[in-house]
Amino acid sequence: MRALRVAALAIVFASVGCAELTGKMVPVPAVHRVPLEVEGTRVLVAEDPVIESNDPVHLARAKQARVPQDLRASMTNALALAGFKIVTSPAEPHDVVAKLALAVREDSGKVYQTYRCGLRAPDGTLVAQIDWAWPQGTYVDENEVYDYATHSVATELAMSARVLTYLRALKATPPAPAIQP
Numbered sequence: 001m002r003a004l005r006v007a008a009l010a011i012v013f014a015s016v017g018c019a020e021l022t023g024k025m026v027p028v029p030a031v032h033r034v035p036l037e038v039e040g041t042r043v044l045v046a047e048d049p050v051i052e053s054n055d056p057v058h059l060a061r062a063k064q065a066r067v068p069q070d071l072r073a074s075m076t077n078a079l080a081l082a083g084f085k086i087v088t089s090p091a092e093p094h095d096v097v098a099k100l101a102l103a104v105r106e107d108s109g110k111v112y113q114t115y116r117c118g119l120r121a122p123d124g125t126l127v128a129q130i131d132w133a134w135p136q137g138t139y140v141d142e143n144e145v146y147d148y149a150t151h152s153v154a155t156e157l158a159m160s161a162r163v164l165t166y167l168r169a170l171k172a173t174p175p176a177p178a179i180q181p
Contacts, residue, residue, distance in 0.1 A: 031082050072100060098117055
């Protein structure tokens, strides 16, 4: 499994080749939690992330290596660490929907990765779009790539003023009364 993940990341995120590897090795950051009053907000994560790339070989290799599924699993875990309740079926009650994506591009031998989480209301209205770019020159243990990225995205989401304003308003709105027969 470890070898497959390493191979998948090397294939999907382009090869470094003879490029100089400089930078720093860093640990996976902790996930910042949402405030207590919005903890337990139900987030629907029902779809695998979209891999955005102009290179069809990257897309095929990402699917073959199960990058979307592994990224989704890691993001689901990161959102739970942030204090959200994860929902995996659209049939279950949910407060917001998380649409995930990973954009990969290569320019002049450098690979750029942008991890995205679009948070939408159940009616499809955009609450916030969080785009987190992998910092150039930052390296993590080969088994922690997804966790480093998803913990960073979940923290950005948990600290977003737009997200918190929406969630607080959502929690302040009393639920609709049940219709009695």
